[in-house]
Amino acid sequence: MVTKNRSPYRAVLLILVLICGMVAPAMAAEPIRIGALVSATGPASFLGDPELKTLEMYVERINASGGVIGRPLRLFHYDDGGNANEARNFANRLLRSDRVDLIIGGSTTGTTMAAVPLVERAGRPMISMAGALVITEPVRPWIFKTPQSDRMAAERVLADMQSRGITGIGLISGTDGFGRSGREQTLAVAADFGIQVLADQTYGPQDTDMTAQLTRIRNTPGVQAVFNFGFGQGPAIVTRNYAHLGIELPFYQSHGVASDRFLDLAGSAAEGVRLPASALLVPDALPDDDPQKQVVQDYKAAYEARWNLSVSTFGGYAYDALMLAVAAIEAAGTTEPEAVRSALEQIQGHVGVTGIFNMSPDDHNGLAPESFRLLEVRDGQWVLVD
């Protein structure tokens, strides 16, 4: 009997709860779901760690200042550990169970390419933070990327060698996706600069000694300079071995090691090393009329204040990816995938940390080789060469 007396009261309560439950999410705008696929651990943690930190920090900041098109951002992120298989699984999870509106990632070429087929099938825009040319050439409608391609890096280095009158070089590259693709691009464009690759050596991403490979390069007749294409700790070890063997030839690194971490690891061995890098490494050396100066200085200050770590180029790729996504969603006024995709394609003159982006239907990277600055290590500091 007691239960019967109570039942109308219960029903009212139930309805109230239901109404509250339905109204609460409707009052706050539906969040924009941003998926992030990063390699925060493993051999590519060099890339993924600052990238994830950057994304977390800027998603917080954007939400604090009212979100995008009146909606907050919600970040779904997974760590693939640099493993392509994991990347594929996580991409699947982002697309199916998290139902994200767009994906930022992956950190490496391997993880990006593993996710590409899934992303294309699902029809969501993806902005990669990896370097290889294959990501955006041939152009895939849904795939964009923020770093300069490795071909641009190779061209920048080879042009500098040419201006120094170098005609024969030794190439040493990592066997990871970044090094492999960099090697292919260097071999493909070297002839355009009148340069012959006389020695071509590789090393594994986990290797701890490259003395043997460098000895072979040194003993190859006609080698006037050495170019190391790789990322992570490998190039730091190559640099140490290079100094230790006492090789006197000019030594070039790729943009893959453009971070202060490289200076710490390679120590005095890095003296005289030249590499192409984004403006982020030398914000104070940029001339005042450089359009990127302000953006670069702001990002650097914000990142270092928040994480108490020195800023790296790779975090900059994540910053640019997020800001391009925000700009495209704002331009489209919606998160409808096709609208965001075509808005991304139409972005012009977007000043980022990495460079100035001019996207087009034929160019999903939007950067010019000039966005790379050529730096040299002098007295343990990065110095702008030109």
Next chain:
Amino acid sequence: MFAEFLQYLFSGVTIGATYALVALGFTLVYNASHVINFAQGEFLMIGGMSTVSLLAMGVPLPLAIAMAVALAAVLGVALHKLAIAPARKADVITLIIITIGASIFLRGLAQIIWGKEFHAMPSFSATESVNVLGAVMYTQSLWVLAVAGVLVLLLALFFTRTLMGKAILATSMNPGAARLMGIRTQFVLMLAFMLAAVLGAMAGIMVAPVTLTAYDIGIMLGLKGFVAAAIGGMGSGVGAVVGGLLLGIAEAMTAGYISSDYKDAVAFLLILLILFFMPRGLFGARVAERV
């Protein structure tokens, strides 16, 4: 030509000596318990990483090394007390799986404490390299070789001249009989884990200036050390040293004379061939299975 060969030899011997120290750690634990301790590589990492962070705190190098080795020893004992001893009734395969779990745990812990970045350690001697007959050698390589040599010698003396060493050997030969003779086999096992941890930590500290160090450096070095131990014959001290040096030199020679692409392939081809023709490794005990 000769200088080139010497250069490859130097780089092979340096890395080979490291493999040998890791392989010795495997051998110690294997001898005492027939367990392959896959957490061995993590002790290299712990040795290297804690020395780096102690140095950063301003601790002088010899003290930093001593403290790092002591930390590894404590962790070795803890690994035995907390993970292996509670499962003493389990079979060997289960124990091996426990060590794999422990290695993942230690790596995760190191990642939280020290972060994911690579760290550099200064070379022990002020001069970084010396010229020998036209080839260049890291002074640190000499340190690696000297320390590896001393440790191997000390281990040999320990096993042949001390009661404790003989107790470990007895336990490995017949745990039941050893227990009847009054040897505390669990204590012996704990000792083996501790010594293995110390060996690993020493190896990790010695090579850190050459190879750099990070939370996950133990995976590859541990694996290569295991390959070296298998080549030499599981359980043989001499085998561990020879196997390590052989593996290091084979890798360097392949990278130098054939192609760096095939470096790892040749190392693994070597283990295939040796295990195919000599299943117990180069110096493995030639015991027949009792039926």
